[in-house]
Amino acid sequence: MLNIVVCVKAVPDPKDSCKISIDPVSKTLNRCDVSMVLNPLDKNAMEAALQLKEQYGAHITVLSMGPPQASPIVKECLALGGDQGFLLSDRAFGGADTYATAFTLASGIKKVGKPDIILCGMASSDGATEWVGPQIATFLDMPVVTMLKEIVNSAGDCWQVKTSLEDGYRLLEVDLPALFTVTRDLNEPRALSFSGIIKARKKEITVWGKEDLGVPEESLGLPGSPTIVSDMTTTDNKREVEIITGSREEMADQLLLKLVDAGAI
Amino acid sequence: MIDFTFTEEQEMFRKMAREFAENMVAPHVAKMEETGEVNDDVIRALAEAEMMALTIPEEYGGLGLGYTARMIAVEEISRISVATAMTLQVFGLGIEPILKFGNEEQKKRFLPGLANGDKLGTAAVTEPTGGSDPTGGRTVYRKDGDDYIVNGRKCFITNSHIADTITVLAKDENDPKAFCAFIIEKGMEGFKATHVEHKIGMRGCNTGELSFENCRVPKENLLGQEGKGLRVVMASIGEAGRGGMVGCALGVQAACLEASIKFATERILYGKPISRLQTIQNKLADMKIDLEAGRLLAYRAVSMHDKGEQSSNEFAVAKYFTTEAAQRAAKMAVDIHGGYGCMVEFPVTRYLRDSFVLGPSAGTSDIMKVIIARWTLT
Ligand SMILES: Cc1cc2nc3c(=O)[nH]c(=O)nc-3n(C[C@H](O)[C@H](O)[C@@H](O)COP(=O)(O)OP(=O)(O)OC[C@H]3O[C@@H](n4cnc5c(N)ncnc54)[C@H](O)[C@@H]3O)c2cc1C
Ligand SMILES: Cc1cc2nc3c(=O)[nH]c(=O)nc-3n(C[C@H](O)[C@H](O)[C@H](O)COP(=O)(O)OP(=O)(O)OC[C@H]3O[C@@H](n4cnc5c(N)ncnc54)[C@H](O)[C@@H]3O)c2cc1C
Numbered sequence: 001m002l003n004i005v006v007c008v009k010a011v012p013d014p015k016d017s018c019k020i021s022i023d024p025v026s027k028t029l030n031r032c033d034v035s036m037v038l039n040p041l042d043k044n045a046m047e048a049a050l051q052l053k054e055q056y057g058a059h060i061t062v063l064s065m066g067p068p069q070a071s072p073i074v075k076e077c078l079a080l081g082g083d084q085g086f087l088l089s090d091r092a093f094g095g096a097d098t099y100a101t102a103f104t105l106a107s108g109i110k111k112v113g114k115p116d117i118i119l120c121g122m123a124s125s126d127g128a129t130e131w132v133g134p135q136i137a138t139f140l141d142m143p144v145v146t147m148l149k150e151i152v153n154s155a156g157d158c159w160q161v162k163t164s165l166e167d168g169y170r171l172l173e174v175d176l177p178a179l180f181t182v183t184r185d186l187n188e189p190r191a192l193s194f195s196g197i198i199k200a201r202k203k204e205i206t207v208w209g210k211e212d213l214g215v216p217e218e219s220l221g222l223p224g225s226p227t228i229v230s231d232m233t234t235t236d237n238k239r240e241v242e243i244i245t246g247s248r249e250e251m252a253d254q255l256l257l258k259l260v261d262a263g264a265i
Numbered sequence: 266m267i268d269f270t271f272t273e274e275q276e277m278f279r280k281m282a283r284e285f286a287e288n289m290v291a292p293h294v295a296k297m298e299e300t301g302e303v304n305d306d307v308i309r310a311l312a313e314a315e316m317m318a319l320t321i322p323e324e325y326g327g328l329g330l331g332y333t334a335r336m337i338a339v340e341e342i343s344r345i346s347v348a349t350a351m352t353l354q355v356f357g358l359g360i361e362p363i364l365k366f367g368n369e370e371q372k373k374r375f376l377p378g379l380a381n382g383d384k385l386g387t388a389a390v391t392e393p394t395g396g397s398d399p400t401g402g403r404t405v406y407r408k409d410g411d412d413y414i415v416n417g418r419k420c421f422i423t424n425s426h427i428a429d430t431i432t433v434l435a436k437d438e439n440d441p442k443a444f445c446a447f448i449i450e451k452g453m454e455g456f457k458a459t460h461v462e463h464k465i466g467m468r469g470c471n472t473g474e475l476s477f478e479n480c481r482v483p484k485e486n487l488l489g490q491e492g493k494g495l496r497v498v499m500a501s502i503g504e505a506g507r508g509g510m511v512g513c514a515l516g517v518q519a520a521c522l523e524a525s526i527k528f529a530t531e532r533i534l535y536g537k538p539i540s541r542l543q544t545i546q547n548k549l550a551d552m553k554i555d556l557e558a559g560r561l562l563a564y565r566a567v568s569m570h571d572k573g574e575q576s577s578n579e580f581a582v583a584k585y586f587t588t589e590a591a592q593r594a595a596k597m598a599v600d601i602h603g604g605y606g607c608m609v610e611f612p613v614t615r616y617l618r619d620s621f622v623l624g625p626s627a628g629t630s631d632i633m634k635v636i637i638a639r640w641t642l643t
Binding site: 071072075076079191192193194195197198201 | 273274276277278280281284285288289314315318319328330334
């Protein structure tokens with residue numbers, strides 16, 4: 001039976017993106033009034049874990065670092081079919097950059113027991129650095145495969161997988177235990193179900209704070225973060241519409257010129 | 266103290282139902298509107314999402330989640346498609362009499378199939394002689410050995426042509442005060458679904474007529490006691506039936522408000538969005554007040570229902586309020602849209618048509634007032 005850890009992040013609902021603003025002073029995101037949802041790509045990570053469970057049998061641990069409000073996201077993953085949940089939650093974890101986040105998550109994973117497979121989303125929809133997965137792998141000293149798009153052969157301990165490249169794919173072999181960050185091409189995440197929600201009643205979410213992890217406080221949260229986000233701005237994404245007129249040939253010529261000018265072809 | 270918060274689990278039900286409606290129902294709405302016909306894919310999706318199993322106890326193949334969960338599901342589905350919510354709510358109405366009045370054998374025979382969607386349900390009371398007065402119906406039964414022979418006609422029946430098990434109210438041929446509720450099954454000799462209605466709204470929800478010509482019903486299909494059938498159907502309609510309509514109405518209210526907010530913030534007049542105009546804000550506020558009040562009435566009634574308390578009066582208030590409020594909301598939404606509110610590409614036109622179909626089912630607003638007045642006077 002495989003031991004799988006899925007790392008999931010609570011992110012502001014992308015549907016509410018118009019409500020998110022940047023605090024001009026602290027350079028942090030203003031998230032009040034915005035509901036938190038499961039990071040979209042983490043659904044693909046969950047789905048991959050569930051498919052492996054169906055295929056080989058697996059024990060799925062769902063792990064998240066975040067405030068207590070992230071608990072429903074973990075519960076949702078348990079309702080999808082995860083077996084146990086851990087929420088790493090402590091004021092001391094606040095203000096973490098990717099390094100401190102990955103360190104905290106890796107400490108959590110060590111305490112849960114080293115898994116055969118760790119699944120992360122390729123990126124979160126808010127921070128979107130794509131670093132947390134690889135950093136966790138580094139802290140745990142295991143191979144990492146980013147941008148997973150297909151598991152070609154998962155029999156045995158040496159997997160064959162395809163990862164996304166801009167113009168194609170890469171075929172890789174990787175020895176387990178390994179960490180994968182997944183893309184949306186990997187699978188179609190399943191929907192929540194009433195019976196899944198009922199089954200999740202019996203599944204526990206354990207909350208761990210800094211004492212539980214037993215790691216030095218200076219490696220956590222803001223003090224443990226070497227990165228400082230010094231500035232953030234919003235960009236105006238205005239689209240313009242231009243109507244081209246004339247005969248069919250004239251319109252085609254004009255369009256061609258415009259596309260060439262724009263560097264599109 | 267009263268706790269007005271949904272549990273974490275109920276929030277998850279809502280999320281699930283919302284995603285279901287947006288992903289599995291919304292893509293079919295245009296076709297349902299165009300043809301007016303039930304969509305098989307939607308029915309299958311409802312079954313796969315275990316939507317029919319909500320109120321049925323686990324021992325009969327259901328989920329045992331109760332009526333609040335059902336209200337949440339119906340409300341969320343109605344926000345996307347009132348027709349689908351109505352179809353689902355009446356599946357529940359078809360299940361209810363068997364749940365409440367069926368004997369053990371009947372529950373074992375019918376509920377598992379109704380829970381997994383292999384079988385679809387409905388309840389047929391209304392007749393051409395008038396739905397407000399169910400005792401005035403002309404569908405009759407007579408005994409023939411161990412069987413009953415049913416003759417008559419039912420009209421305006423939701424799921425008429427897709428239902429497999431139908432709770433049918435009939436009157437004793439010789440005693441106008443004695444009624445029986447029968448479970449009539451598709452394929453029984455002498456029973457057929459006849460005319461299909463074309464409605465102005467809730468298109469894609471099947472409504473039609475049923476006919477019984479010397480339809481032989483075995484005594485095993487009698488629900489409750491002989492002669493006490495009126496109670497079987499009225500108790501089911503009074504709570505589960507009205508509750509379902511309330512869920513449908515709340516969904517329309519929410520959809521109208523959402524569409525109005527979107528339009529009002531995007532439509533620019535005098536160099537600014539019309540949401541800055543006080544008159545428009547007034548309408549949005551009215552819709553919001555109605556929605557908040559409607560939800561409180563609805564979830565109060567349904568939490569009583571879940572506790573097993575008598576809740577038909579509370580449901581009458583909620584049904585009156587929410588179905589009337591849905592019509593008000595739809596009119597305001599159409600008004601806010603100006604000329605666009607008359608163009609079929611804009612869903613508010615559908616909400617307006619749908620809102621008018623909410624009224625009669627499970628009793629008109631007049632009848633709700635009759636019930637509510639009776640409540641005040643006793
Ligand atoms: C706008 C913005 C810009 C930022 N820029 C930087 C920056 O330049 N450098 C920097 O170090 N930090 C940055 N941060 C902070 C950083 O985003 C978060 O603090 C960090 O916790 C997670 O990084 P990420 O969201 O980029 O994750 P990613 O690396 O994009 O996330 C990939 C995957 O890692 C897993 N994961 C990530 N976070 C968690 C979690 N909390 N719990 C469980 N699993 C998780 C999930 O599986 C997720 O799909 C930024 C934050 C914001 C909002
Ligand atoms: C979409 C839809 C789905 C339906 N689904 C079902 C179903 O699945 N099963 C089912 O059995 N029925 C169903 N019905 C029928 C519905 O229950 C009846 O339409 C309703 O009860 C009203 O009956 P009626 O249409 O015969 O109107 P009538 O009873 O003829 O009423 C006509 C008018 O008189 C008013 N009125 C009647 N009595 C009083 C009174 N005492 N005081 C004041 N005013 C009064 C009414 O309010 C109404 O305005 C459905 C109807 C619709 C529109």
